[in-house]
Amino acid sequence: MSINSIITIGREFGSGGKEVGAKLAEKFGIKLYDKELLTVAAKESGICEEIFETHDEKPTNSFLYSLVMDTYSMGYSGSTYSDMPINHKVFLAQFDAIKKIANEGPCVMVGRCADYALENYDNVVSVFIHADLDARIKRIARTFDLTDAKAKDMISKTDKKRSSYYNYFTNKRWADVQSYEASFSTSALGIDGVVQAIADYVQLKETIEKPIL
Structure with a gap:
């Protein structure tokens, strides 16, 4: 199935x-x-991978964001890039990596504003996965061997970080239905049900001829 x-x-x-x-x-x-x-x-940027992990899907301040986006829109090279703070370099390198991977062919990308980085690509299908809070608490408590209370706290903090990161670095809102093509609940359909629903959606979309505007 391709x-x-x-x-x-x-x-x-x-x-x-x-x-x-x-x-x-x-x-x-x-x-x-x-x-x-x-x-x-x-690998592409030459920056230590541990640095990327430190900044992974974590929010930054709006001033830093504006500086990064100004640099990104104008392009960067030579001393301009060398003089950037590491936060700038991490952001730019990750977005460049997403585009490089996308240019190599079909794949699945999880998180990290990939939908925004690839918003001008015609062959991107962006989806959002959600679930009832009780189901998420049980899953996290089981996965990390936590009490329900600690699992709930971990969920709240992680979602807040992801939301802040996404809202800073895109022109959309995290978890907002209008920010994605489709949204699926694993509480309603189960993991395998959501996988099948997305697979059906992707295949159907690829068979539909795009209208001429």
């Missing part, structure tokens, strides 16, 4: 978004990029 699409996955913490991504990649025989995005960005 596709031509790049699937980007936004996800609530504990919703099973990474597992959905892994099963989609296996189903279509394509690569999955989650933390692997950081490895590619580190």
Whole structure:
């Protein structure tokens, strides 16, 4: 079963978004990029991978964001790039890595504003995975061997970080239905059900001829 699409996955913490991504990649025989995005960005930029992990999906301040985006829009090279703070370099390297990976062919990318980085690509399918809070608490408590209270706190803090990061670095709102093509609940459909729903959606989209505007 082959596709031509790049699937980007936004996800609530504990919703099973990474597992959905892994099963989609296996189903279509394509690569999955989650933390692997950081490895590619580190390799391409020459920046230590641990630095990317330190800044992974964590919010920055609006002043830093404006500086980064100004530099990104104008291009960067030579001394301009060399003089950048490490935060700037990490942001630019990760976005460049996402685009480089996308240019290599179909794949699944989890998180890290991949949908925004690839918003001008015609073959991108952006989805958001969510689940009921109780289900997420049980999943996180089981995965990390935590009490329900600690699992709930971990979910709240992680979602807040992801939301802040996404809202700073994109022109959209994290978890907002209008920010993605489609949204799926693993509470309603289960992991395998969501995988099948996304697979059906991708295949249907690829068969529909785009209208001439």
